[in-house]
Amino acid sequence: MRISPSIIATDLTTIGVDAAGYDPAVVDLLHVDVMDGSFVPNLTIGPGFVKSLAAHTDIPLDVHLMIERPELSVESYLALNPEIVTIHYESTRFPARLMRLIRERGAVPGVSINPATPVESVFDILPYAGLVLVMSVDPGFYGQSFMPEALRRIERLAAFLSANGLDGSVDIQVDGGINADTIAAVVRAGARIVVAGAAAFKGGDVNAAVAELKRRAIS
Ligand code: DX5
Ligand code: ZN
Numbered sequence: 552m553r554i555s556p557s558i559i560a561t562d563l564t565t566i567g568v569d570a571a572g573y574d575p576a577v578v579d580l581l582h583v584d585v586m587d588g589s590f591v592p593n594l595t596i597g598p599g600f601v602k603s604l605a606a607h608t609d610i611p612l613d614v615h616l617m618i619e620r621p622e623l624s625v626e627s628y629l630a631l632n633p634e635i636v637t638i639h640y641e642s643t644r645f646p647a648r649l650m651r652l653i654r655e656r657g658a659v660p661g662v663s664i665n666p667a668t669p670v671e672s673v674f675d676i677l678p679y680a681g682l683v684l685v686m687s688v689d690p691g692f693y694g695q696s697f698m699p700e701a702l703r704r705i706e707r708l709a710a711f712l713s714a715n716g717l718d719g720s721v722d723i724q725v726d727g728g729i730n731a732d733t734i735a736a737v738v739r740a741g742a743r744i745v746v747a748g749a750a751a752f753k754g755g756d757v758n759a760a761v762a763e764l765k766r767r768a769i770s
Contacts, residue, residue: 552738552742552743552744552745552765552768552769553579553580553743553744553745554578554579554580554744554745554746554747554751554761554764554765555579555580555581555582555613555724555744555745555746555747556573556578556580556581556582556746556747556748556751556752556757556760556761557582557584557693557726557746557747557748557751558581558582558583558584558604559584559595559596559693559748560693560694560748560749560751560752560753561752561757563596563600566604566607567603567604567606567607568607570604570607570608570610571607571608572757572758573608573610573757573758574758575609575610577758577761577762577765578610578757578758578761579610579611579744580610580611580612580613580634580635580744581604581608581610581611581612581613582613582615582726582746582748583596583601583604583612583613583614583615583633584596584615584617584690584693585597585601585614585615585616585617585618585628586617586618586690586691587617587618587619589618589619590617590618590619590639590641590642591617591690591691592691593691593692597624597627598624598627598628598630598631601614601628601631601633602631605631605632605633611633611634611635612631612633612634612635613633613634613635613637613744613746614628614633614635614636614637615637615661615663615684615726615746616628616636616637616638616639616642617639617642617690617691618642619642620642620643621638621639621642621643621649622643622645622648622649625638625649625652625653626656629652629653629656629657629658632657632658633658634658634659635658635659635661635681635682636653636658636659636660636661637660637661637662637663637682637684637724638650638653638660638661638662638663639662639663639664639665639690640662640663640664640665640668640672640673641664641665641668646662646673646676646679647676647679650662650676650679650680650681651679654679654681659681659682660679660680660681660682661680661681661682661683661684661724662676662680662682662683662684663683663684663685663686663690663726664683664684664685664686665686665689665690666686666687666688666689666698666700666701666704667689670683670685670704670707670708670711671707671711674711677711677712677715677717677721678717680721681720681721681722682721682722682723682724682744683708683721683722683723683724684724684725684726685701685704685705685708685723685724685725685726685742686701686725686726686727687701687725687726687727687728687729687733687737688726688727688728690726690727693748693749694748694749695727695728696728697727697728697729697730697733698727698728701725701727701737701740702736702737702740703740705723705725705737705740705741705742706740706741708723708741709723709740709741722743722744723741723742723743723744724742724743724744724745724746725737725742725744725745725746726746727746729745729746729747729750729764730747730749730750730764731750731763731764731767732767734747734764734767734768735767735768735769735770738768738769745764745768747760747761747764750764751764
């Protein structure tokens, strides 16, 4: 199980300096929420900011694109060599083509589904995916409450992956409202990469917060 702290929950004006203190042995990935003010009702950062961030850390980047028509700008993110690039199923008519492009460029292709999108929607394109991101909140903001329906959704997806021999090639990621009280249940349901925003950054010591989440995940 890996934890990917969502950087929008910290002070982005100082993250270049702060990131030097993130311990790569503890902080597995950095989750970068790109929001366009259209697909979601919030606007965050773009490729220029992500490029600057990448220059300040060796921790692999996990880019979550919450933008309309990701095909128009995905290349700018791929150029930064992130480990993962995730697009939203609801944001494009061509998720399979996009995931194929992401894989060709050497990143893990992720497809994300909002809480209102049945997990079954992506079953037919799983051969193109390296990861499915099950949203456990409606995306747009950090600090929202976990939607418990996500647990059954993760279980349905995990069952389909193992029944079809895809569990070795497609990871399940979960994002939204993960904290010390909710993490064990999502890991038990089958999530292998867990995003945490508020819970990772609220105390000011991300290394300690992530280590504690990992302890709670297996408790
Ligand atoms: C939600 C974002 C999440 C968010 C997570 O739209 O995709 O990554 O920052 O923050 P928490 O863990 O606080 O819900
Ligand atoms: Zn996210």
